[in-house]
Amino acid sequence: HQQLKQQGGTVKMLPAFRPDKAMNPDDLEVLNAYIDKLEVVTNTSINSYDAYLSALKSRHDYFGANGSSVSDHGLEQIYAEDYTSEEIKNIFEKIRAKNSISYQENLKFRSALLFEFALWNHEKGWVQQFHLGALRNNNARMLAKLGPDTGWDSIGDFSQARQLSKFLNRLDLENRLAKTIIYNLNPADNELIATMIGNYNDGSVAGKVQFGSAWWFLDQKDGMTKQINALSNMGLLSKFVGMLTDSRSFLSFPRHEYFRRLLCNLFGDDVENGELPNDMELIGKIISDISYYNAKNYFNFK
Numbered sequence: 001h002q003q004l005k006q007q008g009g010t011v012k013m014l015p016a017f018r019p020d021k022a023m024n025p026d027d028l029e030v031l032n033a034y035i036d037k038l039e040v041v042t043n044t045s046i047n048s049y050d051a052y053l054s055a056l057k058s059r060h061d062y063f064g065a066n067g068s069s070v071s072d073h074g075l076e077q078i079y080a081e082d083y084t085s086e087e088i089k090n091i092f093e094k095i096r097a098k099n100s101i102s103y104q105e106n107l108k109f110r111s112a113l114l115f116e117f118a119l120w121n122h123e124k125g126w127v128q129q130f131h132l133g134a135l136r137n138n139n140a141r142m143l144a145k146l147g148p149d150t151g152w153d154s155i156g157d158f159s160q161a162r163q164l165s166k167f168l169n170r171l172d173l174e175n176r177l178a179k180t181i182i183y184n185l186n187p188a189d190n191e192l193i194a195t196m197i198g199n200y201n202d203g204s205v206a207g208k209v210q211f212g213s214a215w216w217f218l219d220q221k222d223g224m225t226k227q228i229n230a231l232s233n234m235g236l237l238s239k240f241v242g243m244l245t246d247s248r249s250f251l252s253f254p255r256h257e258y259f260r261r262l263l264c265n266l267f268g269d270d271v272e273n274g275e276l277p278n279d280m281e282l283i284g285k286i287i288s289d290i291s292y293y294n295a296k297n298y299f300n301f302k
Helices: 002-007 028-042 049-065 085-096 103-124 140-146 161-173 187-199 221-234 253-272 280-298
Strands: 070-075 127-132 179-184 209-211
Touching: 028 049, 028 085, 049 085, 049 103, 070 103, 085 103, 103 127, 103 161, 161 187, 179 187, 187 209, 187 221, 209 221, 221 253, 253 280
Parallel strands: 070 127, 127 179, 179 209
Antiparallel strands: none
């Protein structure tokens, strides 16, 4: 990113902050190796939870200084357990000592860090994204052979509503809820997410909390149609920020064209059925906004 910026030109390539490894204590060896690497990168000694937060904040700041205005979090579900600062400090000490922690301590640790990340995102005016619901590393034999992210993940059936509500509500109560996009991997959660976002769209920003476009296994005609219809039925489709590409196809214009054709078909069917007015100016503006202008206005890309 820095090299491309130094070269100049019209193309912008901006980083996104993805701290999933920082808050995952499932494998203490892996997490401690991550913390050790963080010590080197930040030139600090991380022997306490406060020091860990400080080091992570410095990386959040570093990403911001290099053009980042987006964070992304890949989670089974939102973590929003109750905890005290003393509990988290003690849990971190256990982690650094490579002493096993309980399942509840695991959840508390994740909850504490996720909340801190959300505060930093709001502080900087970033957009935070949550990709929820993947059941990863199902095939232990192939995981051992090839490692993670090699094709052995599937759709999970995690409970989403209560913890998501609790997390968003805590931030909203403090007036520190950043612009937020929520993506679900289980299509059974479509209406859940579509209605949840309405609880926190306070009018301060158009479409402040978004139901993200169909993701991963759902990123196909049927999945995208169901996501769009759920948002249209339950929310405000006209403020939707639309399609995106990901790390494996980040220059994929066909993905955007595919989405736009599908979107136009859905609107066209409604017009032909008399469910929407046959007004090209009105419908055309909504489609243009979803395809481009909503995202342009929503994100702080500079």
